[in-house]
Amino acid sequence: MQNQSIHSISISIDFVHAAISKLTLSQQQIDHILQQCRISTALLDHHQARVTLRQYAELITALTVATRDELLGHSQTISPLGSLAVLMHWLISSKDMHQALQRMTQYYQMIGKGFDISLQIKDDKICAELIGGFQPYQEPDAFIFEFGFFFIHRILCWLSRDILPIRAIDFPFTEPSYASDYRLMFYGTPIRFGQASAQMIFDRHCLNLSVNQSMQSLQHLLSDPFTQLLILNFQDRSWSAKVAECLQNAEGFQFDQIKVNQKINHEMNQAMHPMATLDQVATYLKLAPYTLQRRLQDEGQSFLAIKNQVKRDRAIELLVSSRMSIEQISLQLGFAETSPFTRSFKQWTGVAPSAYRKHKNS
Structure with a gap:
């Protein structure tokens, strides 16, 4: 029996709304890109509507190319095309997932693109905290946290060629209507909303896994990185x-x-x-x-x-x-x-x- 196809998983149209919410593109340009990704603009008016994960991946790729901003306007400054490629070239030489996470932390501290990653080791767990540029008493930008955690986890999964189990995820925003879709995107991880900080918690021993990718496989990934990471599929054990x-x-x-x-x-x-x-x-x-x-x-x-x-x-x-x-x-x-x-x-x-x-x- 084949692995479960992640291509056919559907997610809420609200993920599309978040992706296009801060674009500098004209409405005509956005509508054209949606059409290219086979997403009817009529679906945007129905909160229960859904798109496949592949459609969403294609949309993120197309929007990134059109805006030349890998964070789609959600960071304080533009994250130029190629930023992810630079990061991946540094991560590929990491010895294990712990070092990869440390390098991600150093990378985002150096480039200063609207959020930082802070690592904290607490007994048998490691907490990767995303620190965004939102003000107290102001609802933080959900996109930057869900997108950030999704890619941190997907990158680690790709490097290790396995699904790294997440112990828990905390988000600093109120629970959205599409919260159940996080179970699909994060493999059933327990998630809490309205927390004081945004953090992804791993068992410490899981980060001892070695990097199992090569420069050749990295070149293949970078041919279409956002799509390949979004639809990355390894066997889910649940x-x-x-x-x-x-x-x-x-x-x-x-x-x-x-x-x-x-x-x-x-x-x-x-x-x-x-x-x-x-x-x-x-x-x-x-x-x-x-x-x-x-x-x-x-x-x-x-x-x-x-x-x-x-x-x-x-x-x-x-x-x-x-x-x-x-x-x-x-x-x-x-x-x-x-x-x-x-x-x-x-x-x-x-x-x-x-x-x-x-x-x-x-």
Whole structure:
């Protein structure tokens, strides 16, 4: 079975709002970039709407190139194109993750681009604190902290070729409406909001992991660094991720992307492809169904919720990336008719499936 595809994970449209909130580009330029990334501008008016992580990655890359600012206007001064490349060339020669974090700290202290990283060792843990330029009693810029922590963690994961477990993350802003998406982006890490500081906490022993990348792999990464780091995918060990992986890759739920771009066989799409059941997934994972349910509950999840998330994210991916009709997509996802699929999709995203096709006509 393949690893869970992170390309099809969807995240809140609020991440898009944050990314474009401080741009110096004209509205026409922003709309053009959104269209290039297959994001309908109509979705910006619906707070429940979602985009795939790949769309978001493409958007960040396109905005960075257009603005020539790697922090998209969220820092005190522009972070010019190539800043990340310079940092990565320094990090690649680190001996382990601890040294890599120390070098990140020194790098941002030297360039002074709106925030610093401060490292504190406390017994068996290391706290990486992001220090932003916000004033007391003023709501801090959520983008700079969520984006900063996301890239710090992704860079460490890339360097080690593994998912570094995070013990906890503290954010200094109030809990946003899309807070549940942090579970996807940070692999189920416990997160607290409204804290006095912004910090990411690691177990100290995890930072002893060696750097397992080369200059050759770095050159590949730097060909499109923001996209590759955002959609970086290593095996997630959580039970929620294992269940999602089973549901995504189960027989009858796989989809050949090549066929999307060719003429789709009509008969193939007439048969419904129901997703795997709890019993089937539990059997594959060599667990009793009640044991799997309990382990998912311990992670704050349920089998039905994961199943709906996988259907939702797969539907968004197919609506954005394929030529399949809405009827064909509903059948592909196991719905007997289009109408129940449309109702479910509206519950998941707040808009009809057709809204995700409007970018083609923008």
